[in-house]
Amino acid sequence: MREIAIIGIGAGDPDHLTLQAIAAIQRIEVFFLLDKGPAKQDLVRLRTEILRRHARQAYRLIEAPDPERDRAATAYPAAVEDWRRRRGDLYARLLSDELPDGGRGAFLVWGDPALYDSTLAVLDDLYTRQVVEFEYQVVPGISAVAALTARHRITLNRIGRPVQITTGRRLADEGFPPGVDDLVVMLDAHCTFTRFTAADRIDIYWGAYLGTPDELLLAGPVHEIADQIVTTRATARARKGWIMDTYLLRRTIGQATGQQARDD
Structure with a gap:
């Protein structure tokens, strides 16, 4: 039976790896990397640097082009499902062609495999449908959310208060x-x-390229620094050709939003 490890490698710093992740890397014979194009070679270089530092055994590195996703599609869920299906077909071919029975392979996943990454979902679907025979384990990693709050020296939650994780698309459609x-x-x-x-009384803690030498951090009342974040983000993306960023919006507890105040 093939053995697959889905290893979280953190938000960008090679030192984000846990001891469990390092131990898993040192058992692997074949590492699978998705090539996202010339603009994102930084992501490949980080993974190869992690292997240079921590792998102690002979291994093979298999790179394959990542299927393109239709980012302009109006039917967003359908576009994502189509992309995941094509990724699943690619994974099935890689496991069948490059990993013999009894072999040990791994996917090195940016951040944490359980948070906004498709690798676990795609492999779980292949496993359920028995497209190719394998067993798998998941090694957690430091997520971009954990790296963001650590770099801003804040807690993610406040006492007795909920935290929600969402996407920009949902925020635009549904509001806070x-x-x-x-x-x-x-x-x-x-x-x-x-x-x-200003009436919404919201602070923002924003970060991009967290854990990397290109890391960017900005924080403050969102109405005061929103334009600075937009400019910084656009400049960085133009320079590197890609950007990974996330942010925390923190509303002053006990304050109604501007819309609520107007409604009242």
């Missing part, structure tokens, strides 16, 4: 969720935070 004062937003290419005003 009722009953939530601490909202982590991921995958927000359109900088939805710019819609909030």
Whole structure:
């Protein structure tokens, strides 16, 4: 039976690896990497640097082009499902062609495999459908959310208060969720935070390229620094060709939003 490890490697710093992740890496014979194109070679270089530091055995590195996703599709869930299906077909071929029975392979997943990453879901689907025979384990990693709060020296939650994680798309469609004062937003290419005003009483803690030499951090009242974040983000993306960023919106507890105040 093939053995697969889905290993979380942290948000960008090679030192983010846990001892469990290092131990798992040192058991692996074949590592699978998805090539996301020339603009994102930094992501490949980080993974190869991690292997250089921590692998102690002979191993093979198998790279394959990542299937393109239709980011302009109006039917977002359908586009994601199509992308995941094509990724699943690719994974099935890689496991069948590159990993013999009894072999040990791994996917090195940015951040934590359980948070906004498709690798676990795709492999779980292949496992359930028995497309190719394998067993698998998941090694957790330091997520971008954990790295963000650590770098800003803040806690993710406040005493007795809920925290919600959402996407920029959902924030744009639904606004700030009722009953939530601490909202982590991921995958927000359109900088939805710019819609909030001084009346909303919201602070933002923003970070990009967390854990890397290119790390960017900004924090403050969102209505005061939104334009600075937009400019910083656009400049960084133009320079590198890609960007990974996330942010925490923190509403002052006990304060109604501007919309609520107007309604009252």
